Amino acid sequence: MVWIVVAVLGLGATVAQVGIVFFTYRDYQVPGVAMNPTLKPGGSALVRAREGDEVHRGDVVMFDRGAFAHPDSAGLSVFRVVAVGGDVVACCTGGLLTVDGKPITENYLSQDQYAQDAAATTPYLVRLHEGQVFLLGDERGRARDSRFLGVVPVSAVTGFVVGTGRITHPAPLARTTAFTDAGLPGAPFEDTLYPALRWWLLGGAVLLFAGLIGLVVTLVRTAGRRRRAAAGPPGR
Structure with a gap:
């Protein structure tokens, strides 16, 4: 649950910063x-x-x-x-x-x-x-x-x-x-907004990546424990 919360926070921060950038700034072709x-x-x-x-x-x-x-x-x-x-x-x-x-x-x-x-x-x-x-x-x-x-x-x-x-x-x-x-x-x-947004965007991406990696590692470990438990003690 902790890693899910971290990933969700990172995703929310990333989406929010991208939204601010594209609603506040625009490209202009000279x-x-x-x-x-x-x-x-x-x-x-x-x-x-x-x-x-x-x-x-x-x-x-x-x-x-x-x-x-x-x-x-x-x-x-x-x-x-x-x-x-x-x-x-x-x-x-x-x-x-x-x-x-x-x-x-x-x-x-x-x-x-x-x-x-x-x-x-x-x-x-x-x-x-x-x-x-x-x-x-x-x-x-x-x-x-x-x-x-x-x-x-x-x-x-x-x-x-x-x-x-x-x-x-x-x-x-x-x-x-x-x-x-x-x-x-x-x-x-x-x-001063755009430089700050870039750091917030980087921070959100780091949280999202860390949350996903932590979640995957946790799921792999949990699956491994379940397989070992299902196999039971070795026979004699």
């Missing part, structure tokens, strides 16, 4: 180059459901593309948040993006041949109202983002990109400090 090099075109990204979490500058987020002020298409997309409600975002001072007059050193940007394209340094000055976010691609020379399509309501943000690769074995996405280094409050979203 369709184009707009977020290169952070997200490679054709690659996979791990997205965690937002569930009411606050959105900060530097977050790479999933959102409904149809929510742009001047949308050019519909469907899910991913971009980086560079400004939030109440910010004034502008380009470019000394070649740098500024938020509330603070220059931002964006070390996550693409440095390929499109980095100095005219589209990458298109001038703009936007003041955001509360509840709005300004979204840009990391490949500025080839991204159709808030510079051209307008702001996005934060309510349209459905998830945070927290890793690259498949949901079964993702690599963590590096969190930028570009905005906090410039003196702006609010660090990007940090996902």
